[in-house]
Structure formats: structure tokens, C-alpha cells
């Protein structure tokens with residue numbers, strides 16, 4: 001209850017913090033975008049992981065204000081980076097299935113874009129399969145509405161659910177983010193999964209991201225398997241917004 005009250009206060013003040021993790025083209029290392037990741041510190045408990053915070057917000061009816069806070073924060077930053085650093089940069093925002101289920105989700109996104117005078121292509125909405133379990137037709141309608149705004153959609157944690165492959169066919173998404181468990185299992189059977197998902201995704205015209213790249217050999221391996229983009233501690237850790245400009249000038 002205390003956490004909930006603290007979260008409400010933080011949302012009222014808009015003082016949730018975001019870190020940004022680079023997405024890098026595997027061929028040449030160019031940073032093409034960043035994933036916004038929520039970081040929140042409770043005044044009494046210290047840092048609270050989004051893995052705990054998001055379910056709490058979902059339970060307490062706070063997921064929509066929280067999601068809008070993240071969307072607005074990320075939009076404000078990417079607007080600035082596109083103007084001052086790199087015009088084609090995008091920011092990926094994780095959206096809870098419960099938030100996406102709101103009938104007016106696409107209009108909410110439209111309002112965020114308008115408030116920041118941001119083109120849709122600057123924003124990528126990350127959804128997991130759970131967003132498509134309940135009402136597939138409604139979900140497809142929302143994806144179409146987002147596409148009309150120019151907003152692209154990524155399927156996150158791909159391969160960990162049940163009906164992934166059929167979703168790939170039915171859903172007008174732009175990007176598939178292969179779950180990091182497959183990269184971790186590259187020397188086991190992970191390579192076969194990554195190759196299969198990549199081949200299929202490319203056949204459907206999708207961009208493929210390999211997540212959880214921690215070591216150079218993993219980058220080389222997923223590149224050989226055809227992945228387009230990589231994300232992971234080995235390619236760049238999540239960083240505060242204030243570090244992003246320097247990162248874009250000299251990535252390490």
C-alpha cells in the first residue's frame with residue numbers, strides 16, 4: 001500500500017526516471033534506436049524493478065497513467081536527440097497488454113505525438129504476445145491505426161510464448177525481438193531457433209533484433225544467422241538520458 005501511494009505521488013509529479021539502452025545495427029555497430037526502460041526509486045525502499053512495479057500498477061489501475069508517463073518522457077527525449085544528434089533515431093517503449101487493451105490506445109499515442117510534434121516513425125511500441133491473446137481482431141485494428149500514424153510495432157520477448165509463429169503471419173508488425181534466452185542458448189540449440197525465426201521473419205519483411213548480447217562472439221554468431229540489430233549489455237548498457245548525446249558521438 002505504501003508503494004502504491006508512493007507510485008501515485010511519483011506519477012502525479014511526473015517523476016519517473018527512464019534509462020535508454022541502445023539498439024545497434026549488427027553489421028557496423030551504428031546505433032539506430034534506444035529502448036526506454038523504467039527506473040524508479042521508492043523513497044523508503046530504494047530501487048524497485050519494473051518487474052515488480054508494472055504488475056503493481058496493473059493491479060491498482062495505474063498502468064495507463066504510468067504508460068502515458070513513459071510515452072511522454074521517451075517522446076520528449078527522442079524529439080531532442082533527433083533534432084540535435086541523429087534525425088532518424090527512434091525510441092522503443094514497452095507497453096503493457098492491459099494498456100494496449102484500452103479501446104483508445106492509438107488515439108492516446110496520437111496525442112503524445114501531437115503534444116511533442118513528433119513523427120510516428122520516431123516511436124516504436126513494444127508489445128508481447130499477451131497483448132494479442134484476448135481480442136485478436138481488436139488488436140489488429142489497433143495495429144492498423146498505429147501504422148496510419150507511422151508508428152511501428154515490435155513483438156518483444158519473441159519465442160517465449162505459445163503461438164508466436166502464427167502471430168507473425170497475422171499481425172502487421174515491423175520488428176521481432178528474439179528473446180535473450182535463445183542468445184544464451186546459442187551453443188546449445190538456440191542457434192537453430194534464431195535461424196528459423198530470422199528466416200521466417202525476413203520472408204515476411206520484418207526486422208530482426210537479437211536481445212541479450214553480452215559477448216562479442218554472440219554478436220558475431222547472431223549476425224551470421226542473419227539478425228539485423230542487436231541489443232544487450234555487450235553492445236551498450238541502459239544509460240540515463242544525459243549520457244545519450246555522448247554515446248551517439250562516441251559509442252563504446
Ligand code: G
Nearest residue numbers: 036037038039049050051054070094095096
Ligand atoms: O529493465 P529491466 O530488466 O529491469 O525490466 C524488467 C521488465 O520490465 C522487462 O520485461 C521490461 O520489458 C519491463 N519494463 C521496463 N520498463 C518498462 C516500462 O516502461 N513499461 C512496461 N510496461 N514494462 C517495462
Ligand code: G
Nearest residue numbers: 037094156157212213214231232233234238
Ligand atoms: O522484456 P524486455 O526485453 O523489455 O526486457 C528488457 C530488459 O532486459 C531490460 O530491463 C534490460 O535491463 C535487460 N537486459 C538488457 N540487455 C541485457 C543483457 O545483455 N543481459 C541481460 N541478462 N539482461 C539484459
Ligand code: MN
Nearest residue numbers: 035094126156
Ligand atoms: Mn522490451
Ligand code: NA
Nearest residue numbers: 156157177211
Ligand atoms: Na524483450
